[in-house]
């Protein structure tokens with residue numbers, strides 16, 4: 001496909017996304033209908049689509065319309081691409097710009113320029129203070145591809161050597177001593193021997209840093225209360241020799257965990273909702289949240305969040321803290337984490353829990369902002385007296 005034809009494909013996919021279809025579904029549907037497209041075409045189109053969703057407001061302003069075509073004109077202007085060459089009308093490229101389109105478009109301003117919804121601008125700024133603009137800008141760009149080295153199976157150097165043998169270059173990252181940042185060959189990772197043999201997992205750097213910060217030690221009974229796919233369960237099991245349990249309100253989410261645990265060479269026991277017995281030394285609640293710290297990876301979530309949905313999430317987070325706190329042994333730790341940068345999901349939830357419950361003290365609180373090696377994350381460790 002020519003660069004122009006890739007732009008036309010992105011326009012068609014974005015029109016579906018603007019009509020309400022999820023980005024991944026729109027991309028998959030397009031790929032299924034377009035067997036002629038090679039893997040490089042699909043990757044380039046995916047990049048265009050995700051770049052445009054991350055910067056939907058600012059690109060629409062620059063491009064003069066909130067349409068697939070407007071977004072791609074905005075992208076071409078923002079990224080200083082050759083518009084006449086891309087919008088040539090030749091072959092499968094989009095039609096040249098009309099005089100009205102050439103005249104349309106303006107520099108975005110304020111929250112629009114930062115690609116933050118207007119309603120969210122005040123709580124976003126209140127939560128992040130002087131860092132708000134830098135964080136919004138970080139959320140406008142692509143996320144790094146990060147791996148976690150499974151220390152049960154390899155050290156950093158061994159994992160790097162194995163990856164390198166398959167054309168994947170990865171450098172160690174300051175955010176965690178298990179983290180590698182892939183700098184070349186990212187698309188080959190999931191088919192590599194290092195991945196299939198359990199030496200590495202795909203995991204964001206800040207997710208790894210959160211696990212590094214947990215008070216884990218050998219022999220503990222550890223419950224991952226909101227385990228989802230089990231990324232953090234496996235990261236914890238990679239760090240210490242203990243008994244690891246995974247639970248999720250939606251047990252279907254745990255479906256892949258047994259296979260992943262086997263690949264990683266660790267044991268994890270799954271616990272069904274309502275079937276948790278006893279107390280644990282450490283209970284991790286990686287709570288459902290807005291995902292605002294990881295909007296680079298899932299940018300449509302940024303535009304779907306509403307004040308009502310955020311309030312609903314705050315209620316769920318409060319209930320999870322209450323439920324999980326009952327499972328912590330005396331002297332044990334309740335670790336509350338989100339991949340959000342919004343205070344209503346982070347510090348405010350913990351403060352509310354502490355105000356309503358005696359017998360706990362906060363022994364750690366940390367915030368990671370979206371950066372070159374990781375997403376935004378929050379962690380609070382509450383120790384039970």
Ligand SMILES: C[S@@+](CC[C@H](N)C(=O)[O-])C[C@H]1O[C@@H](n2cnc3c(N)ncnc32)[C@H](O)[C@@H]1O
Pocket residue numbers: 207225226227228229230231232233247248249250253286287288289316319320
């Ligand atoms: C942020 S995700 C977890 C991601 C996972 N820890 C990982 O690292 O891959 C949050 C999870 O919480 C689960 N969840 C939602 N409400 C819950 C509840 N009341 N109790 C337990 N889990 C819940 C969701 O099904 C979802 O899988």
